[in-house]
Amino acid sequence: MKSFKRHLVTSALPYANGPVHIGHLAGVYVPSDIYTRYLRLRGEDVVSVCGSDEHGVPITLKARAEGVTPQDIVDKYHNIIKDAFAGLGISFDIYSRTSSPVHHQTASDFFRTLYDKGEFVEKYAMQYYDTEAGQFLADRYIVGTCPHCSNERAYGDQCEKCGTSLNATDLISPRSAITGSVPVMKETKHWYLPLDKHEAFLREWILEGHKEWKANVYGQCKSWLDLGLQPRAVSRDLDWGIPVPVEGAEGKVLYVWFDAPIGYISATKELTGDWEKYWKDPETKIVNFIGKDNIVFHCIMFPAMLRAHGGYVLPENVPANEFLNLENDKISTSRNWAVWLHEYLAEFPGKEDVLRYVLCANAPETKDNDFTWKDFQARNNNELVAVLGNFVNRAMVLTAKYYDGVVPAAGPLTDYDRDTLAELPGIRRSLEENLENFRFREALKDAMNIARLGNKYLADTEPWKLIKSDPERVPTILNVALQITSNIAIAIEPFMPFSAAKIMAMLSEDHFGWDRLGDSDLVAAGHRLGQAGLLFEKIEDEVIERQLQKLADTKKANSAAEAGKAAAPQKDTVSFDDFQKMDIRVATVIAAEKVAKTKKLLKLTIDTGIDRREIVSGIAEHYEPESLIGRQVLVLVNLAPRDLKGITSQGMILMAEDASGKLVLLSPSDKVASGATVG
């Protein structure tokens, strides 16, 4: 195993368009903090960096929607996120932000270096341009009528009403979201990072050099590499972000995924003048903690950027967790389906470690997991209170009662005493091995096993009986119990720093250090202990019910909003003449088959009464092809033909769609001849 002089730990930059929730924490920040704290306790040279990711289109849209500037949005969430992390004891050495001047300069220089080295390829493309605003329009900045559901407020990348994702060129009567004017197609230039150029290197580096990466990470990288890498655009037409530092690139900024990972570098720079040794010395071990949704950026894109630049060390590991669900539903910022960290901290003061414990014990390390409030309560009451808190309390209270809070000197140890204490170094080895291999759930179990060991020891030795029958033996027992307690204080610190500090205060000790984990002489005989107190308290049902009620209210609010959407406002008045232009007919489906390599498309052959023709329709997820044959449907026959997957679609099958996006065919209630007009 390679040994390193120092460590750099990065945690995925949270996107500053909303607060941080338990999914983020379980996936990235709790594990990265445990890892970092462990390294620090071992006395390693370690730096942990993070910060807010503040660029990109969604932030500009949120700003527009709220009538404020993008800077207002990111200022608001940056502060909420930063304070919340601090509140939970996430111990970044620096929590920076990508709107900082240092970052702008760093990212800009980085781009310029690659540009000067000729590491980019330039490509021209036709794109919508707003002549009034004088800028190119990102897909999200174009609104128009959805070709599917006729929603007039569909975006250039997606129709929010029917959920369909679109190309800007698909929109009927597109308009600029900025000025409302009609955009024109104009040629634009973008810079691409030719990932294909780095493919051979990445293949060797990951597939040969890092077989130890987690299965999900390794598998996804392999899949990308096997498919062959393509050049990827690293600039965007937008006015929010870091300007492309090249002549003639006005109105263009760095793609957010280009600038965000550079944020790790900028943050390190802000933290220390010595930043280069953490990024450029091969004796630094870099670990990037991320979620499974951005594996490709951290394992393919960012390493390619660093290599193209030259002089940088690549990550040694990129542990990516899966996702955490909440009460059986996907966590969603827009649907407000989440437990927000800042709200948790306000509603559960003093229970930071409970959340840290639950999220670590239940972390989605190998597959998606579910957070439930009932489980939260059970883990608190049955594990933290009953096992950990209880043992520490027993040791403290017994010592207070029998020896006035002074650590009694141990007499001769029995075999059982020795066997018990001999377990500690073994637990330490397991704990360390698990932490170093990013198995935090298992590692936490190891730490808890020390408390289990303590409870068993007391139950077996029964000092409360011996104090009457064999009082000579009791000092030894309590001395052992207090040594175990001290070991707990060390072992749980990476996971539950607040509780570790509480135990240290109860023991009236300042510092043991990780090196002494496993020792049996941590607290000295004659040492006076501090005041005993409870580490954890039970969480009552009412507290849990309140949280569940809160979520139920969210559900209610969401379905009310859904229903509101269903009753979409009436569209603008059309003239009778306009309506008459549409030729809607009853037609009969003659044949139906799935279009190869698509999920949603069916190719239908229909008899319109006028002719037989083919129509491609996106209903494959709602109807089996066989079930359609012979059915009568309504068809808009004079819609301009359109090519879809190489098939010319001559018309549109009319469908009804409910609020959930479910599509239903419309048919005449009695059989009518094909070709009958509708109107």
Next chain:
RNA sequence: GGCGGGAUAGCUCAGCUGGUUAGAGCGCAUGAUUCAUAAUCAUGAGGUCCGGGGUUCAAGUCCCCGUCCCGCUACCA
């Protein structure tokens, strides 16, 4: 549609390169105990290891087919 990951006791998960009666924590049942926040300790019940084929002396573990969940990606009226 392509690709990746996952599916193991009521719940949350271990099970490394195939090898004795499939493990842990929590929950449940019974017993012990009372120093401790009705906490603890012991014992036990509980599993067609997603379904179906196959390879092998031997498969939760390998291969093939399929189902469901999540992500990436393509395409999309």
